Amino acid sequence: MVGYHPAGRDTTLYAAVQDVKAGHWMRMRQVLAQTGTWREWTARTQVLGVAAARRNVVELWLREEPQSVAARVMHARVTTERALDAHRSRQPAAEPRRVQQLDELADRARQACRRADGLSPGDPVAPICLLALAETDTAGRFPEHRVAPPPPDVLLPHGPWGLLEAAHRREGFSREAWHRMLRVLQVGPGSVHLSRRAVAMDFARWSVSKAPLGSPLLLLPLYAHVEEYRARRDRGDVMLSLWWLNESITPAIAKAFEDWFGRCDPAAASSADLNYLAHALTAGGFLKEAAAVFHAIGDFATPAPWQYVTHDPDRWWEEFEATRSACLRWLKPPSDAGRRP
Known part of the structure; x- marks a missing residue:
């Protein structure tokens, strides 16, 4: 475990x-x-x-x-x-x-x-x-x-x-x-919670436009999207199955992988950042890239974001292990056993 x-x-x-x-x-x-x-x-x-x-x-x-x-x-x-x-x-x-x-x-x-x-x-x-x-x-x-x-x-x-x-x-x-x-910005003044999260998302995108290559600030949209996902799920939104495949989200996931993970030293990176990126990559269908991030994580899993996307936050590590296993399983080449020459 x-x-x-x-x-x-x-x-x-x-x-x-x-x-x-x-x-x-x-x-x-x-x-x-x-x-x-x-x-x-x-x-x-x-x-x-x-x-x-x-x-x-x-x-x-x-x-x-x-x-x-x-x-x-x-x-x-x-x-x-x-x-x-x-x-x-x-x-x-x-x-x-x-x-x-x-x-x-x-x-x-x-x-x-x-x-x-x-x-x-x-x-x-x-x-x-x-x-x-x-x-x-x-x-x-x-x-x-x-x-x-x-x-x-x-x-x-x-x-x-x-x-x-x-x-x-x-x-x-x-x-x-x-x-x-x-x-x-997420908890500050606003007429409704959704407007606060929209403001936070605007700030996250603005930060990405300012941050240099290799900066962990390139992951801020992923943090904002997890918060939005969690809030919608808590409200009973049933239309979340394809949330991370949305065309407004997948470019942010790809940019975080290419411009941050591809240019940083994973051994010196924040464990939280690695976990947020691994979750977003897997949920967004970037399985090959996710496998590289899971390899960098090793056993240094963090409660967030896994506790926000599972039905039992107290057992968040099970969500982490299941996601990692599913990602790596999809990437395994098919076995040649039993095939005719």
């Missing part, structure tokens, strides 16, 4: 996550000190932030080393994760006191982000976290969440474009920053 761990192939990060879960911070500090690029720094702090959000391990680190820049960045990470978790679990008709508590959590996270930004002004994590927190601003309290899109893309909605640009200046075409923006 396949397994899942948020660290993926990063064995160094894996050990640090396990230590964080046990309440220890020394290995986390060591791993971050050895991280050499902003891309790797962003990815590792994100995974560690999720692991530490339900523990006080970062607070213990800060107590021991209050001047540590890495600890302050991690504090921005964990406070942001806590605010997002609380916001996403809120009830639609939450009492005013509960809404106030959620706003206070988000405000504390923003303060932590600004403090980390002051200590490390070139670090992309602070603007990325501030961008993620735009999701919690349902009342439109902050002007930076209602900025006009960059010209000439006037058809895109107002949003936290300045924060996306700030992250982009520090880490060009940051995978996390663009995914955070996609999420904000």
Whole structure:
């Protein structure tokens, strides 16, 4: 059976996550000190932030080393994760006191982000976290969440474009920053959920038009299409059997394979990106290409997108294994056994 761990192939990060879960911070500090690029720094702090959000391990680190820049960045990470978790679990008709508590959590996270930004002004994590927190601003309290899109893309909605640009200046075409923006647009203001997802799809296509070859941003339309598929299925839409064969989707699948997978190092790629691409290729009928991606995945399957396209999300790995087996079975050459010469 396949397994899942948020660290993926990063064995160094894996050990640090396990230590964080046990309440220890020394290995986390060591791993971050050895991280050499902003891309790797962003990815590792994100995974560690999720692991530490339900523990006080970062607070213990800060107590021991209050001047540590890495600890302050991690504090921005964990406070942001806590605010997002609380916001996403809120009830639609939450009492005013509960809404106030959620706003206070988000405000504390923003303060932590600004403090980390002051200590490390070139670090992309602070603007990325501030961008993620735009999701919690349902009342439109902050002007930076209602900025006009960059010209000439006037058809895109107002949003936290300045924060996306700030992250982009520090880490060009940051995978996390663009995914955070996609999420904000998916859950942001809109008359109906369908219009929000349409806006998100427009943003995903716009991102593809800007992203360089080999960029994981070329997969953003696949993420948007999975969300649309999941939402339609939840509404009981019975016309989804040919969803991934739609002529508006298959070019995005082919482009993601050719311009991203064909130009990246799969061993250094996001496991989630590989899984999203493998699913889209198989569902879209690109079986030969899907086989290559499944080979790159190995046993590093991720819950999404498989949990969104199966009837039992708790057993998502069965959908992954069944899809992989079906793909590889179709590609096997017919046996010569029993044929006449």
